[in-house]
Amino acid sequence: MATDSWALAVDEQEAAAESLSNLHLKEEKIKPEANGAIVKTNANEEKTDEEEKEDRAAQSLLNKLIRSNLVDNTNQVEVLQRDPSSPLYSVKSFEELRLKPQLLQGVYAMGFNRPSKIQENALPLMLAEPSQNLIAQSQSGTGKTAAFVLAMLSQVEPANRFPQCLCLSPTYELALQTGKVIEQMGKFYPELKLAYAVRGNKLERGQKISEQIVIGTPGTVLDWCSKLKFIDPKKIKVFVLDEADVMIATQGHQDQSIRIQRMLPRNCQMLLFSATFEDSVWKFAQKVVPDPNIIKLKREEETLDTIKQYYVLCNNRDEKFQALCNLYGAITIAQAMIFCHTRKTASWLAAELSKEGHQVALLSGEMMVEQRAAVIERFREGKEKVLVTTNVCARGIDVEQVSVVINFDLPVDKDGNPDNETYLHRIGRTGRFGKRGLAVNMVDSKHSMSILNRIQEHFNKKIERLDTDDLDEIEKIAN
Numbered sequence: 001m002a003t004d005s006w007a008l009a010v011d012e013q014e015a016a017a018e019s020l021s022n023l024h025l026k027e028e029k030i031k032p033e034a035n036g037a038i039v040k041t042n043a044n045e046e047k048t049d050e051e052e053k054e055d056r057a058a059q060s061l062l063n064k065l066i067r068s069n070l071v072d073n074t075n076q077v078e079v080l081q082r083d084p085s086s087p088l089y090s091v092k093s094f095e096e097l098r099l100k101p102q103l104l105q106g107v108y109a110m111g112f113n114r115p116s117k118i119q120e121n122a123l124p125l126m127l128a129e130p131s132q133n134l135i136a137q138s139q140s141g142t143g144k145t146a147a148f149v150l151a152m153l154s155q156v157e158p159a160n161r162f163p164q165c166l167c168l169s170p171t172y173e174l175a176l177q178t179g180k181v182i183e184q185m186g187k188f189y190p191e192l193k194l195a196y197a198v199r200g201n202k203l204e205r206g207q208k209i210s211e212q213i214v215i216g217t218p219g220t221v222l223d224w225c226s227k228l229k230f231i232d233p234k235k236i237k238v239f240v241l242d243e244a245d246v247m248i249a250t251q252g253h254q255d256q257s258i259r260i261q262r263m264l265p266r267n268c269q270m271l272l273f274s275a276t277f278e279d280s281v282w283k284f285a286q287k288v289v290p291d292p293n294i295i296k297l298k299r300e301e302e303t304l305d306t307i308k309q310y311y312v313l314c315n316n317r318d319e320k321f322q323a324l325c326n327l328y329g330a331i332t333i334a335q336a337m338i339f340c341h342t343r344k345t346a347s348w349l350a351a352e353l354s355k356e357g358h359q360v361a362l363l364s365g366e367m368m369v370e371q372r373a374a375v376i377e378r379f380r381e382g383k384e385k386v387l388v389t390t391n392v393c394a395r396g397i398d399v400e401q402v403s404v405v406i407n408f409d410l411p412v413d414k415d416g417n418p419d420n421e422t423y424l425h426r427i428g429r430t431g432r433f434g435k436r437g438l439a440v441n442m443v444d445s446k447h448s449m450s451i452l453n454r455i456q457e458h459f460n461k462k463i464e465r466l467d468t469d470d471l472d473e474i475e476k477i478a479n
């Protein structure tokens, strides 16, 4: 097994390097279209060390860039009200929210017909009088951004030329994405202006900003509120903490957010949104949102119940490749994702498949975020049917319509043990929305066979052997 442990060491190094390089964002390309906000977009000035290292932010951005629709979620919403007598009810239409006409126009201009589940529950609460605090959790892509943007836009008074709503985002790029939603939704309010408090946006000392909404990263917002005094925090009516889970993964952001929150008036409405609710997020949420109402919408459970799982026994990488070629016709009936452990294997495999005349896409950690988004977008549109990628690179990215997953390498953790969570996450998405999923695992050594056995035991689900030289068997799995 000497070669195995050596390979694992190489893999580990590559995987670590991959996660580090995930945030090589091409900042100068994204230009905010803020009305009146001046933003200097110098990449070097913009990034902090923490942001470089943080790859959750890149995943979140990728998901935002590739997503054009709401994520379907049939799970129930859990609502915990602070005051049980407060009139909390769900709304089924945007009209029922009695939004200002300009906002209703903005919502419809964005193509939204009715509120999403989180919007339906959170909006009446956020718009209630007197104002209420809220902690809301719902998976990425379920409409949280639109929800708090509507809350900010409903409460802002455009005639007042000073900041009234403050929104914190974990990174520059995520701040720009949210800024775009504010601009789109608020476009029928011509007098409304938005400022980006991000590093690189240098204003003259002593200046007071007149934009009614400020969106930015915690460090710069803190400077603008305290040291530089561009913003009077006492005049803020609505304070939003977006992507709290991504936020606290970045060192320093948590403390800065708390320091900003302490400068705000007592009656300022505090809203906190997160895609997940680990303990750390929850603790942070309770520190920055006093007396909260809580809305939770669970992520749909991933399950292996509707998925046919197979393994193919091979002796080496070339045999795995041959087996994959034998399977190719069957797997490309649907869209397939092929996972490799390292970038090197992924690049090799994509090149070999292309040489065989197959059209495949490669998603790799060394690509810039926009390049990765473009690859996933093409795949999502069905322009390529097969996407070759690594686990690190594809972690946390939702590609909903995949119904075939090939583990060219089985998922292992950094100690070389089976990574059951990743296995479930990769495969457990394939059979969603009633579609049947298919998973094929390539095994090429005693070591990988033992990993497969441990995965079987863990999930208590049998993984059948598949002979890829047997055409009848291949036909069977395709149907």
Ligand SMILES: Nc1ncnc2c1ncn2[C@@H]1O[C@H](COP(=O)(O)OP(=O)(O)OP(=O)(O)O)[C@@H](O)[C@H]1O
Pocket (backbone or CB within 6 Å): 060, 063, 064, 067, 068, 069, 070, 071, 111, 112, 113, 114, 115, 116, 119, 138, 139, 140, 141, 142, 143, 144, 145, 146, 147, 275
């Ligand atoms: N009511 C709606 N009707 C139709 N589309 C919507 C609605 N609300 C949001 N969307 C769209 O759904 C997608 C996801 O929404 P949004 O970005 O608000 O989700 P999110 O929960 O904030 O995601 P994240 O956790 O990644 O920030 C966006 O493309 C958005 O334009």
